Amino acid sequence: MSELAAEDLNLTLGGKPVLAGVSATFRTGEVVAILGANGVGKSTLLSCLAGLRRPASGLCRLDGRPLGGLSAKVRAQQIGFIPQTPEIAWGLEVRTLVGLGRTPWLGARGLGVADEVAVDRALAAAHLQPLAHRDVTTLSGGERARVLIARALAGEPDWLLADEPLAGLDPRHQLDAADLFRRMAHERGCGVIITLHDLTLAARLADRIIVLVEGRVLADGPPREALTAEVLAVAYGVEASLRETDHGLTVDVVGRWG
Amino acid sequence: MRRLSAPAVMAGLALALVALSALSLMVGRVWVPLEAWRAGDPGWVIILELRIPRTLLAVVVGAALGMSGAALQGYTRNPLADPGVLGVSSMAALGAVISLYVGFYAPVLAGIAWLMPLCAMAGALMGVMVLIGLTGSAPGAVTFVLAGVVLNIVAGAGVALALNLAPNPWAVNEIVNWLMGSLTDRSLADLQMASPFVAVGLALLLITGRALDALTLGEAGAQSLGISLPRTRVLLALGVGLAAGASVAVTGVIGFVGLVTPHLLRPFLGPRPAGLLLPSALGGAVIVLAGDILVRLIPSAAEVRLGVAMAALGGPFFLGLLLVQRRRLS
Numbered sequence: 001m002s003e004l005a006a007e008d009l010n011l012t013l014g015g016k017p018v019l020a021g022v023s024a025t026f027r028t029g030e031v032v033a034i035l036g037a038n039g040v041g042k043s044t045l046l047s048c049l050a051g052l053r054r055p056a057s058g059l060c061r062l063d064g065r066p067l068g069g070l071s072a073k074v075r076a077q078q079i080g081f082i083p084q085t086p087e088i089a090w091g092l093e094v095r096t097l098v099g100l101g102r103t104p105w106l107g108a109r110g111l112g113v114a115d116e117v118a119v120d121r122a123l124a125a126a127h128l129q130p131l132a133h134r135d136v137t138t139l140s141g142g143e144r145a146r147v148l149i150a151r152a153l154a155g156e157p158d159w160l161l162a163d164e165p166l167a168g169l170d171p172r173h174q175l176d177a178a179d180l181f182r183r184m185a186h187e188r189g190c191g192v193i194i195t196l197h198d199l200t201l202a203a204r205l206a207d208r209i210i211v212l213v214e215g216r217v218l219a220d221g222p223p224r225e226a227l228t229a230e231v232l233a234v235a236y237g238v239e240a241s242l243r244e245t246d247h248g249l250t251v252d253v254v255g256r257w258g
Numbered sequence: 259m260r261r262l263s264a265p266a267v268m269a270g271l272a273l274a275l276v277a278l279s280a281l282s283l284m285v286g287r288v289w290v291p292l293e294a295w296r297a298g299d300p301g302w303v304i305i306l307e308l309r310i311p312r313t314l315l316a317v318v319v320g321a322a323l324g325m326s327g328a329a330l331q332g333y334t335r336n337p338l339a340d341p342g343v344l345g346v347s348s349m350a351a352l353g354a355v356i357s358l359y360v361g362f363y364a365p366v367l368a369g370i371a372w373l374m375p376l377c378a379m380a381g382a383l384m385g386v387m388v389l390i391g392l393t394g395s396a397p398g399a400v401t402f403v404l405a406g407v408v409l410n411i412v413a414g415a416g417v418a419l420a421l422n423l424a425p426n427p428w429a430v431n432e433i434v435n436w437l438m439g440s441l442t443d444r445s446l447a448d449l450q451m452a453s454p455f456v457a458v459g460l461a462l463l464l465i466t467g468r469a470l471d472a473l474t475l476g477e478a479g480a481q482s483l484g485i486s487l488p489r490t491r492v493l494l495a496l497g498v499g500l501a502a503g504a505s506v507a508v509t510g511v512i513g514f515v516g517l518v519t520p521h522l523l524r525p526f527l528g529p530r531p532a533g534l535l536l537p538s539a540l541g542g543a544v545i546v547l548a549g550d551i552l553v554r555l556i557p558s559a560a561e562v563r564l565g566v567a568m569a570a571l572g573g574p575f576f577l578g579l580l581l582v583q584r585r586r587l588s
Contacts, residue, residue, distance in 0.1 A: 071484075072485070083478035083479055087474075087475060087479065093528070096530060100472055103483040
């Protein structure tokens with residue numbers, strides 16, 4: 001059991017306060033979805049939690065130790081991160097690219113047997129074996145997104161942080177990826193923190209939802225507590241109807257609010 | 259994607275390098291056949307004094323430029339990168355010209371053998387640092403090429419100013435001669451001067467391999483894998499500065515080697531940046547050596563300078579690449 005905590009994070013970018021006193025504690029074994037309107041600080045919060053960005057004040061702790069105090073290698077071994085607009089510069093083979101996820105574990109000699117096993121497992125988890133020898137640049141957007149998830153899984157981190165990993169995926173692949181994140185959390189005991197915009201998907205995928213407004217935490221709790229019509233009105237400026245269906249909580253945006 | 263194994267490609271390149279080196283010892287204004295390779299033969303002096311330094315220097319400089327190109331392409335994630343295109347070589351040349359210039363006015367300083375290589379390396383280092391500084395955290399292909407254009411213009415203006423203000427026609431002649439990169443009449447002293455810096459530079463670039471691979475996933479992706487970008491930048495700047503700077507200091511500007519070499523190797527080895535570093539060093543050596551043999555074979559009154567020949571060959575190559583890359587750049 002590991003714990004990742006944000007303590008009173010503040011950060012101003014370009015004169016605009018992006019994080020204004022965000023505090024939240026995350027535990028492994030749960031999927032947390034961070035929601036909020038565009039530009040509200042979701043990505044910034046996520047990159048602070050991943051140790052890639054330092055807040056102006058406040059700090060992030062991993063099991064009580066400040067994240068900034070860990071070496072980049074140790075941090076990378078424990079926290080896997082998938083950026084929002086992932087770049088793939090060269091036409092590497094899928095397997096080679098997923099293998100890059102082993103970087104924080106590599107000794108002087110490169111990929112060892114244990115690394116190859118981890119790569120195979122990541123490929124299997126993301127159902128990528130049939131594509132293992134394809135050139136990544138020839139894959140569809142959805143396939144690439146899965147490759148990048150597999151890349152993060154290959155490092156076998158305790159924490160998996162992903163910035164809009166489901167954007168651009170078709171409904172089927174969204175479900176597959178959502179299942180993958182849930183399995184990572186519930187079966188392998190990872191801590192999964194993702195940002196997304198699909199409210200219904202968030203309600204069904206996440207064990208817990210955090211809603212940000214203007215760099216602050218507006219709501220934090222299980223989907224049915226955190227997602228209410230009032231919260232959505234404040235967070236997104238929309239009027240929403242929340243219904244309990246046979247398949248779980250369904251959120252319909254019915255119009256602008258106010 | 260049928261590819262060759264790295265050891266096979268390296269072995270092939272090494273073989274080609276040995277064969278070309280042997281040829282390089284024979285070819286020139288005077289043909290020195292294999293039978294004359296013994297002490298006492300009049301041809302032996304030519305080999306010892308001229309051809310051996312020239313051949314070794316071609317290998318050293320080619321390796322420096324080839325690996326610098328591969329490392330810059332890996333870091334910028336842009337196959338158009340090269341010490342010449344990005345202005346690093348021009349900055350090294352500016353440094354060297356400044357040192358020549360200082361020599362004319364302060365003959366005391368001219369006596370220092372290290373003056374020119376030090377100035378060239380300082381120029382190259384400054385060039386890489388400006389590149390990395392200008393492009394900041396948004397190293398898109400366009401930003402990098404534009405930064406390179408800026409460096410080339412600044413360095414070109416500096417060299418033009420040096421020519422403009424040159425104290426006498428001989429100085430102009432010397433600068434111009436030197437600017438057209440060449441391996442002609444280089445001595446063992448030149449080789450001794452450049453080699454240690456090139457070796458250290460290449461070693462530093464090799465250390466960046468893993469970071470260059472991780473950068474395939476972009477800067478955020480690489481950082482999330484535990485790669486330190488500042489460390490990578492320092493290693494890259496020092497590595498290219500030393501390797502390319504020391505090369506330019508002894509041979510003048512020889513362009514396009516760093517651009518062409520990784521390109522020719524990618525179809526065989528795949529595009530993984532770290533996997534291209536060592537092969538590009540070997541490949542660069544093969545290309546410079548082949549080019550140098552070629553210019554010796556051209557039957558012209560004055561020898562065609564290697565830098566000029568490489569530019570003549572590399573220009574169309576660059577154009578072809580640009581046409582292929584056009585869609586990705588826009």
